[in-house]
Amino acid sequence: MKGAEALIKTARDAGIDVLFANPGTTEMPVVNALDAVGGMRAILGLQENVVTGAADGYARMTGVPALTLLHLGPGFANGIANLHNARRARTPIVNLIGEHATWHDTPDSPLASDIESLAHPVSGWVGRSTSAEGMPSDLATAVAESQRGAGCIATLILPHDLQIAEGATPAPLVPPHARAVVSGDAVDRARAAIERGDALIFLGNAGVSEAGLKAAGRIAAATDAALMSQMSNARSERGAGLPALTRLPYFPERALAALAPYRTIVLAGAISPVTFFGWPGYASSLVPEGTAVETLAGPDDDVVGALEALAEALGAGPYAPPPTPEKAAVPSGPLVDEGLSATLAALQPEGAIIINEAVTSGWGYHAQSMAAPRFSELQITGGAIGCGPPLALGAALACPDRPVIALQADGSALYTPQALWSQAREGAHVVTLICSNRRYRILQMEMERAGLNQPGPEAGGLTDLARPPVDWPALARGFGVPAETVDTTEALADALGRGLAGEGPYLIEALLA
């Protein structure tokens, strides 16, 4: 068996049956092995940031490591930004990168580059196969490494000559590293902090899974502890039947105000809160002066086990779902940010997967969607814009029976519009809701914060997307996705209905007033 075939067979044995890919010549043996081995579905992305972002969305929803296939250093480089997001999301991803043959080691070959140097900043593990026989066990190691902690990125480099060499056999799987069980001491300290009063349980990662939230809800019901989640979550379970959490705000003064009431912040799957940028006048840490921090469980620990142990230690009763608040009415009138997100929150169907990459236009959505029927929400986690369209593709492939709705900033979507083509190709049921404000509004807000209320022509031009306006329906149709533009909340509601009633992808440009 060829090295590439034994590698794909090993991946199949590990339960991996989807490959996100944009291959080139150096990956052709792996591509051919897909047909030789069978049982692995290949999803083509027209650009590698679509490939890696879709892998991220897929693995966030399945929990199974997602496999990518990328072409040498430059092909990998195109996918780094969404791997950066995936790294922050702690998504298990295994990247396969084809490399020149071991003997073709001239630095003058056009595509030669230092792949390891590119891979390290986004990878928890980087390996390079040195024999065809070793390639399958290298893959088994990569799969195990991708499951370290809550999940991480493992990158395996595959020289072309080793992919085609004969003599390899599939390798046994490597058991994944067990998540660190939280010590009784940590539970005791968290219990004491909560019993002292005015504690906040700050949740992230598995803390915002269904099991994590139910354990946290038991604690909140039995004590005066409050619940809040990180600003950005890879996947949060939300809506009716689950505790309603506040979320840490973006700007530092609001974040500090939100955290100010608490005597102790108990970390449960979250990291200690830090600012997004180094804003002048604010420290990097968002922990208010006089507030203590207790780590119940770090992001990579057994967060759910820790929260359940804490609930028991506090004598909490069984989980009781909160009363469902009355559903908000569908708003009406001109389309502004709040109306846009309120319309979505009012109409999203049970079981929806919401992709949220609308930083400014989607600010209201978190609070508005408290009363929505049960849903999953996937956010941008690493600040590298352009994750939304590929995340939506990956989530739809992972959960073909659930509608996916992308609440999507226009400037960010313009990083990866090619994902629409893959959505069309795969018949993915994704409704993309473009928040079309035709500007990089977050930058305009940052300029105002910096005291620049009248930006000059160059600064103004660099945040302006209206010259020319992007014709979103044309762009979407170019990639094979039907689309329309709306400019009132009523029309948005109608369009959402059309998109959700279909089976494939649909795009709605919500032209903001």
Added chain:
Amino acid sequence: MKGAEALIKTARDAGIDVLFANPGTTEMPVVNALDAVGGMRAILGLQENVVTGAADGYARMTGVPALTLLHLGPGFANGIANLHNARRARTPIVNLIGEHATWHDTPDSPLASDIESLAHPVSGWVGRSTSAEGMPSDLATAVAESQRGAGCIATLILPHDLQIAEGATPAPLVPPHARAVVSGDAVDRARAAIERGDALIFLGNAGVSEAGLKAAGRIAAATDAALMSQMSNARSERGAGLPALTRLPYFPERALAALAPYRTIVLAGAISPVTFFGWPGYASSLVPEGTAVETLAGPDDDVVGALEALAEALGAGPYAPPPTPEKAAVPSGPLVDEGLSATLAALQPEGAIIINEAVTSGWGYHAQSMAAPRFSELQITGGAIGCGPPLALGAALACPDRPVIALQADGSALYTPQALWSQAREGAHVVTLICSNRRYRILQMEMERAGLNQPGPEAGGLTDLARPPVDWPALARGFGVPAETVDTTEALADALGRGLAGEGPYLIEALLA
């Protein structure tokens, strides 16, 4: 003066007056400095590979270092692929990357990453400012480093707090490193090789500039030496009045056959020829057995000076332009590759800048365009596809009085279609000619070469772009560029006429039979 202002003023003093950018919060002080200092035009790209590719095209045509502004590690990462091409093209580029404030050094901040590790593989020089006062001289150093040899990439990381700190002043310029003058010994050895007979002068970089070609033409006229260029050239001057060169073919058997007749290969700005990939059965070196290699001038040396010295040493007469071959007729009939490129070659106007990123569909173009009126040709140099649309943007900005025509593979254009938006925004006179074969044909050819004539469904799917077909006119209109589809050579000729008669961008989808 703020650090960012003194930095921009220093760049202006160095003759840099265009900034290719996609900034974020950490780059806002540099953005604001554009207006404070004045005289620097900002060009916005919707994704960073557009930014870096446009910078590449701009500097290839002006020779002046091109300046980019990129957002932290992930924003830089998005632009790596086209920087990889620019590195192979030896284009002088200075990248400015905003970084978190020096005091905001938490690794948990969402956008924190190891920027240096990402930058090194594509940069000849990487620096990081450590004070506002030092920032302008860091920029002056970066500009000088970008001009080392024929040109290279210098990357400067700018912490946010240092950009806004006061107390900086513009720095004096750093004289660029002089190009290595070629020794008399090297000229003597090249002369002896040519006098022995059956020599090939293998040209690259400045060897295919007007001055380099004229010197090479003098030598060829005075001796039996043949002229050939590298397969991929950053910028070659071509057409009527200049020597007609052959070009090294892509596939190894053809390249070896093309080089076989020669006793000596004299390198003049080119590297010793190597294969693109490590094809089984072929060595990396394309130098045939028994053929000697003499280096007259390496890519970073004073190639033109060396060729002129060699011409003198050989007693060559003054340059005499070759007779212009009769212009080929405009072909007719169904649109196939040869007809497409022949139509372009027959109709391209004097002074055109041809961007060639059509590897398979454009194979015939080199020979067909020998009789075209004088033009410049910019090729993909590093194998990282998606350079064409941004290169065209940058070249059009550099030379607003010359029409730019992009001979563009469809699969490659789908990497960076956002460049069309910037073309529309800037009113760039670019006619993009999409070679629409709806497949990654080079991969299908590689599969056939590997003996796989009947690829399975997964391998077939990964090279197929017809499911769904991209609607190029819709896509172009989405980005503000008028467009049409043609499917005969006659219609292509008409469409080219329409595109060239206009002033702004235009896109023609040539639907290949």
